[in-house]
Each structure stands twice: as structure tokens, then as C-alpha cells.
Amino acid sequence: MSEQFLSVRDAIIERRSIKKFNGQPVNREDLLAIIEDAVWAPNHGNREPWRLVVACGKELSALHHVLRDLAIPKWQELSSEDLEKRMMNFTLPGGYAFVIVPEDVRQKERLEDYAAASIFIQNIQLLAWDRGIGSCWKTPAFLDNSKFREALKVQPGERVIAMLQVGYFDEIPKGKERKKSADIVTIFGE
Numbered sequence: 421m422s423e424q425f426l427s428v429r430d431a432i433i434e435r436r437s438i439k440k441f442n443g444q445p446v447n448r449e450d451l452l453a454i455i456e457d458a459v460w461a462p463n464h465g466n467r468e469p470w471r472l473v474v475a476c477g478k479e480l481s482a483l484h485h486v487l488r489d490l491a492i493p494k495w496q497e498l499s500s501e502d503l504e505k506r507m508m509n510f511t512l513p514g515g516y517a518f519v520i521v522p523e524d525v526r527q528k529e530r531l532e533d534y535a536a537a538s539i540f541i542q543n544i545q546l547l548a549w550d551r552g553i554g555s556c557w558k559t560p561a562f563l564d565n566s567k568f569r570e571a572l573k574v575q576p577g578e579r580v581i582a583m584l585q586v587g588y589f590d591e592i593p594k595g596k597e598r599k600k601s602a603d604i605v606t607i608f609g610e
Contacts, residue, residue, distance in 0.1 A: 431546045436595060438554025441587035446476045446514035446553060451586060454551065455517070458543035463536030464529075469521050470537045473572045476515030476586075484510055486571045490562040514553075514587030517544065518563075518572055523579045534581065541582055554589045557582050 426434070451474060463469060475483045487510045488495050488503075495503055521537045524530040545555045562568050563580040574580055 435549040437556045438589045441512040444588040454547045461540040464532035469533035473518040513585035517584040519582040555586045
């Protein structure tokens, strides 16, 4: 895939959350290059409060089994066709990045770390979009499941805040209208 070089404004306005991936794998080097640039996100005290567990390539099959076991209740009772349909939400993305942050006991630092990691995640999404790779930031309940945490080797004092699915797509979803600045801004003193 060739690089596109969108303007910052275009990347922000044109980026869409992709939920229908086409199954094409994401090259590990491409994903790591995106992450390499995304780390330039602003963060308080330059703590860089994030780490990632990435899956693209041969490890996807093992991840799919973990996701199946935790996200599809009674999957063993489904027909192979029904299970395959249910699993498409997990098997069609070409890669995954799970974002993990420390759970600082101090509220201020915990909130700062979450905010910084959120900016980092958006950087990943914008940089991926610039390369023609879609993404969707998801926060399913199983991120806190002890079996899932164990599979990702999440340590005590850490929390998984995002399951970022990445991959290629055939259709760009239509953008939804956003609030105008006049609807969300109050001028100080007025």
C-alpha cells in the first residue's frame, strides 16, 4: 500500500471507524511503523503511559480462539456456520492492538494517563487512515475478564482500555453529522 499523506485536517474529518473489514491481513511492519509515529502523542510528564499487545499474522488464530471463548457464550453449541458468522467480527480485521495503561492509585495521574493514551490511540487511527488502513476502537466487557488479562499478560495495576481492530476495507462508511462549535462553546464571561 502506498503512503497517502493527508493533511491533518483531512485525516481528522475524513477518518471513519471501520466495522466491516475485508479480511486482508495487515503487515506487522506497517502496524509497528504506525505505532512508532503514534508515540509522539502529548502526555503528562512525558510518562508515555501505555504499552500494547499486538496481533497480526500467525498469532491471529490463537487470539481468535481466546476471543471466541470469551465473547461468544455457548459457542460450542452453535453450528459451524453460525459460529463462523459470529466470529466474523473478530476474524475479518487484519490485526489487533490492545492498549494497556497503568492504574495509578492517584486520581489525577490515572486520568492524565487515560487521556494521554486516548490521544495515542487517536494518533494510531489517524496514521493508519493515512496509509489506507481502517480501525475501530472497541471496549468490550471481556477486556476486564481475568482469563483475557492472563492471555495478554496484563499485570496487576494495569488495565486494558482499548481493543483496536485494524484492517483493510472495501467501503468507507458515511460520516455522521457532528455538533457545531456554536452548540458546545460558551464564551467566558458571557
